[in-house]
Structure formats: structure tokens, C-alpha cells
Amino acid sequence: MRLSRRILLTSSAVGAATAVPAAAWAETRIHPALRSDPFTLGVASGDPEPDGVVLWTRLAIDPLAEDGFGGIPDGSYDVTWEVAKDERFRRRVASGRAETAAAIGYSVHIEVDGLESGREYYYRFKTGRWTSPTGRTLTAPSRRSMPAELRMAFASCSQYEHGYFTAYRHLAESRPDLVLHLGDYQYEYKAGVYNSPDGNVRDHEGPETVSLATYRQRHAQYKADADLQAAHLVAPWLVVWDDHETENNWADEVPESGSDTPVREDFLVRRAAAFQAYWENMPLRRSSVPEGIDMQLYRRVQWGRLANFHMLDTRQYRDDQACGDGTKTDCAEAWDESRTITGAAQEEWLIDGFHDSRARWDVIGQQVFFTQRDADAGGPLRTSMDGWDGYAASRQRIIDGWVEAEVRNPVVLTGDVHTHWAGEILPDFPAAQGASVGVELVATSITSGGNGADSVPEDNAALKINPHIKFRNAQRGYVETVITAEQMDVKFQVVPQVTVPGAPVYTRRSYTIADRDRTLHQTYDRPVDAATASTDDRVFADSDENVDDTLN
Incomplete structure (x- = not known):
């Protein structure tokens, strides 16, 4: 499946900014709140810049579901996000809302900007009554x-x-x-x-x-x-x-x-x-x-x-x-x-x-x-x-x-x-x-x-x-x-x-x-423990590309 660059995520508030035209979700429906924790895959951040960072999560209540959709019923889902200077979110500096759906595997990517450079932040996501784990990130x-x-x-x-x-x-x-x-x-x-x-x-x-x-x-x-x-x-x-x-x-x-x-x-x-x-x-x-x-x-x-x-x-x-x-x-x-x-x-x-x-x-x-x-x-x-x-x-x-x-x-x-x-x-x-x-x-x-x-x-x-x-x-x-x-x-x-x-x-x-x-x-x-050390001197004995040419 080829994903259009337009079908990304939406947000509103200080800091994040990947807007989705309303038409992108015209054929989906907002699904009722999920009945079990959808944040089973955790959260992550990446690609820091001086004014921001990418925040990520993906909704899944059954990670091993064969269809790859993590047990999430078909539909589109609102996910809110927050960024704060402290772990208790008393000093919140950015927040917003994103929509996600099956077309992007119920993933959420938020590109937060407007943050201070070179400092630590904390972030989390929410949908319905569920709140994700809190992640720590840094801006460059x-x-x-x-x-x-x-x-x-x-x-x-x-x-x-x-x-x-x-x-x-x-x-x-x-x-x-x-x-x-x-x-x-x-x-x-x-x-x-x-x-x-x-x-x-x-x-x-x-x-x-x-x-x-x-x-x-x-x-x-x-x-x-x-x-x-x-x-x-x-x-x-x-x-x-x-x-x-x-x-x-x-x-x-x-x-x-x-x-x-x-x-x-x-x-x-x-x-x-x-x-x-x-x-x-x-x-x-x-x-x-x-x-x-x-x-x-x-x-x-x-x-x-x-x-x-x-x-x-x-x-x-x-x-x-x-x-x-x-x-x-x-x-x-x-x-x-x-x-x-x-x-x-x-x-x-x-x-x-x-x-x-x-x-x-x-x-x-x-x-x-x-x-x-x-x-x-x-x-x-x-x-x-x-x-x-x-x-x-x-x-x-x-x-x-x-x-x-x-x-x-x-x-x-x-x-x-x-x-x-x-x-x-x-x-x-x-x-x-x-x-x-x-x-x-x-x-x-x-x-x-x-x-x-x-x-x-x-x-x-x-x-x-x-x-x-x-x-x-x-x-x-x-x-x-x-x-x-x-x-x-x-x-x-x-x-x-x-x-x-x-x-x-x-x-x-x-x-x-x-x-x-x-x-x-x-x-x-650290000295080698001779009792557990290998004496195999083959140069490529442990290489990923050489252990077995058919598998690695």
C-alpha cells in the first residue's frame, strides 16, 4: 500500500504541525473509545532539532493480531499529546490532537516545534480514558x-x-x-x-x-x-x-x-x-x-x-x-x-x-x-x-x-x-x-x-x-x-x-x-575469563553476513 504524503496527522496547539486535510478522513468514522489499553507498544521520540523533536506511538490492544492492526477496531481515533518540562506535567509547554486510522497502521507521528533548544522534556499521549507511559526526550x-x-x-x-x-x-x-x-x-x-x-x-x-x-x-x-x-x-x-x-x-x-x-x-x-x-x-x-x-x-x-x-x-x-x-x-x-x-x-x-x-x-x-x-x-x-x-x-x-x-x-x-x-x-x-x-x-x-x-x-x-x-x-x-x-x-x-x-x-x-x-x-x-572465552580465530565466525549465507 502506498501512503499519500497528505495522509499524515493533525495537531493543534503550540508546537506540532503536520496538518491533515479533512477530506483525508472523509471515508472513515470516529470509533467509540477503546475498552482496553491501546498503548501496549510504548512511546518513542526521535530526530531532535534545536526547536523540537518527533513524538511517536502506535495504538494496539492485541500486538500479535494477524491482520497487523493490533486488534484496533476499524475507524479513526483521536489521540491527544502533551509536552512538559517536568514528569508530572505541571509545566506543560505544548499539546495538541492527532487522528490516526488503519491506513497508517494506527501510528501517530507528531513533529513538535517551538521548544527551547538543548533541554530535557517529557511527553505522553492519551486516547479515551487511557494514558500512555511518559517518555523523556531532549531537543538539540x-x-x-x-x-x-x-x-x-x-x-x-x-x-x-x-x-x-x-x-x-x-x-x-x-x-x-x-x-x-x-x-x-x-x-x-x-x-x-x-x-x-x-x-x-x-x-x-x-x-x-x-x-x-x-x-x-x-x-x-x-x-x-x-x-x-x-x-x-x-x-x-x-x-x-x-x-x-x-x-x-x-x-x-x-x-x-x-x-x-x-x-x-x-x-x-x-x-x-x-x-x-x-x-x-x-x-x-x-x-x-x-x-x-x-x-x-x-x-x-x-x-x-x-x-x-x-x-x-x-x-x-x-x-x-x-x-x-x-x-x-x-x-x-x-x-x-x-x-x-x-x-x-x-x-x-x-x-x-x-x-x-x-x-x-x-x-x-x-x-x-x-x-x-x-x-x-x-x-x-x-x-x-x-x-x-x-x-x-x-x-x-x-x-x-x-x-x-x-x-x-x-x-x-x-x-x-x-x-x-x-x-x-x-x-x-x-x-x-x-x-x-x-x-x-x-x-x-x-x-x-x-x-x-x-x-x-x-x-x-x-x-x-x-x-x-x-x-x-x-x-x-x-x-x-x-x-x-x-x-x-x-x-x-x-x-x-x-x-x-x-x-x-x-x-x-x-x-x-x-x-x-x-x-x-x-x-x-577487563581481563578475559579463560573459562568462558572462545579460542575460535576465524575472522568472520560471528559476522551477520557470514554465519550462514542463506539466513544472515
Whole structure:
């Protein structure tokens, strides 16, 4: 189903502003008040600006309903919203009313404006006699200000069947100012198809997601998780997708199974459904409303003069993976100058953003491994075709772009590979020579791959083969950062297991990146527990794109 840009939401009051012509609701009816709590999927906020933020919720009384409508009777519903400076809403600063209906999955997106820059707010929704949980959000600082610090966390890869979302709970308890989610927020498989080595601890509901109804159902199942809701409640999010929000390893209009015409046509229908459901379930602005198979997801968010966040989409515009996908040896196609992982327009937008930037830190939020990662000691180059290694010329243009623009502190943030990594980006690959021109930080999975294991440094082939890579750990967790004008402090947070809820969290390793330094300085390392550590030295043993080429 293609959603018209006109069919959004209505509001009235100080601050929010997406108006809906009355005709948009002419064929719907206002339904009587709902008889049970419709806020079972929680609330969220996202894409902060200096004067406002996006507020989100979606009505559902039965999140697992097969038709994807969350058990909401057909009709249109009034939802009111409030923003206040305090949790008790005694100092309310904005409020309004929105209508939602089946055409947009009973979702609500409010773009609040007119707020003060760089401050904390609280928000909630109401419909009938029901009130949502209260969320905390923040507006971005004014564009000319230099904030004292930004507490930012980032995460990726939360496979519901593989474990409990304990890491999301710990992320929430750290109370960041901003959360980046770098993809694989949900997985498309039916129950029992993608199995963790530790055994699946819970099941996906419904079939593999291919229709709008099944994508809506799957999003609802994930959103109903209390730990994920807690992470959304605590701070605004910047979200981008990877592959599993649609289908494993898709590339532009090419599905995983190939480009045969009948398969491709089916995939385009699936892609449109996935995009529609993604927008309905994320705190995204109206600029990201899908138009059929297209959705504007790459965007830039500024945090004063401290940081620019360049959020990329490396799926929608990429060429098909080289040499048949997977991990390949000496693939000449990967170095083809014409190949791109971003598409020409997004690449130009990103490099122009480097040249225009006056920020202390330029942070590139994206999905797949950026730094060259060779898997063959002493032999021909053997790399993953699903990451930037499969689009080497595209990567080199991006690196050259920030070098030529004299970006002060470029930092690439990555998800996808179910493993914590930290590495330095060199100016010339595959030679892997020269002084570092940037840093890459990779977040492990929240749950994907099961419990995982720590790695014994002296047995870690990835670090031996790739000396520009400084750290690898295959436990589950997320990454915390504190960004100031002088430095970025980084903590790789891990939980010992995800197959049992409530595991503790601890810092496995930490680094500091000093202003203008562009290298990693280790500040803490927790000793490896040899009794539980893995001695598996395969470079790609835990990678999302390599555990099983048919599923990941």
C-alpha cells in the first residue's frame, strides 16, 4: 500500500504541525473509545532539532493480531499529546490532537516545534480514558552553541528469538542524551528458521514477513518488549535500517535470491510493504514517508557545534553484492570504480556535508563494516562482499572526501556483524598503510547470535591479520560514548548472556579518541575469563553476513 504524503496527522496547539486535510478522513468514522489499553507498544521520540523533536506511538490492544492492526477496531481515533518540562506535567509547554486510522497502521507521528533548544522534556499521549507511559526526550542544542558534553549510545541487531533484550534495559538505565540504532532492529524470519547456537529462547509470531500485515505484526511483537520500550522511553533515537527490516542481504531492487524478473517484481512489492511498516513504527519525520518503493532515510542531525550526525542508507541505493556475495578471495569486481554502496546522490550529499561542516566531530552512522577486514593471513585479500570491502572504490571516495574537506574528527559507527570491534581507518586500502585518518567503532548485537563469547587476544586472527584493527569481542551489548570538545570516550558494554533475562552489564574495554588525533587510546581492559572465552580465530565466525549465507 502506498501512503499519500497528505495522509499524515493533525495537531493543534503550540508546537506540532503536520496538518491533515479533512477530506483525508472523509471515508472513515470516529470509533467509540477503546475498552482496553491501546498503548501496549510504548512511546518513542526521535530526530531532535534545536526547536523540537518527533513524538511517536502506535495504538494496539492485541500486538500479535494477524491482520497487523493490533486488534484496533476499524475507524479513526483521536489521540491527544502533551509536552512538559517536568514528569508530572505541571509545566506543560505544548499539546495538541492527532487522528490516526488503519491506513497508517494506527501510528501517530507528531513533529513538535517551538521548544527551547538543548533541554530535557517529557511527553505522553492519551486516547479515551487511557494514558500512555511518559517518555523523556531532549531537543538539540542551538546550532551555534558548544555543548559541554553529549552522552550518546549506539546499538544494532536485536533478533527476538535469540535472547532477551537485557542490553536495551541497561542502555536505558545509563540515561543517554541520544541513541543511534544502526539497523537490524527486527528480523524477518518465521519461527525456528534462524536459530541461535545456544537455542532460541522465544519465537517469532506469524510467517516470514512479506506483506504489510506481517511486517506490522512483527514490528508490534518487538515493540511490545518491555526492555526495548524502556530504551525508547529514555531518549530520542536516530534510526537507520540494514537488511533484516526488509530481507536478508537485499541490494536496491535486487532480492537475496537474485534479479530474475518474477522474483524481482515480488521483492519490490515486499520492499514497499517493509518501508511502509518501518515508517509507521519509527519516530521519523514526514520527510521520510515512503513513496512506493522509495523512502528518504539518509539525513543529517546537528548537535550544536559539537557534532554532526550523518545517517546513511547503505541498502536502498547500492549495487548488487560483488562476486556472488559472501566472503570472497581477490574479487576484482569489488574494486570496480563504478560500483557504489551509497548511490551517487547520497555520496555527493555526504561529501558536501563534510565540506560544509564546522563541527568538532563528524559522526557517520551506518550499517556495515567500513574498515578493510582481511580474513587470509599471507594470502590473497579475502573479504566480505556485503560490507564496504565489496565496494572498495566507493569507500575510498568517502575517505578522500573527508580528508580533502579537512574534517577535524571523523568517526564511523557501524552495526551488522554481531561483534564489538574498534579500528583505525587508513588512507589507502588494500595497502593498509599510512597514518590513521579516522576511527571506526562497531557495536555488537543486542541478542543476534545468542550468548556469544569473549575472545582471547593472543588467539584472535582478525587482529593479527589486520593490525589497524585494535579490538574484537563477540559478546552481546552496545556502545556508550561521552563526546566533548576535547575528546570522545568510548565504552564497549557487554552482558555475559542473553538466554536468561536480567544479566548484569560491564565494560569490556574502553578507549579515548582525542581531538584531532584520529587514533584509539585504550584506557581500560577487563581481563578475559579463560573459562568462558572462545579460542575460535576465524575472522568472520560471528559476522551477520557470514554465519550462514542463506539466513544472515
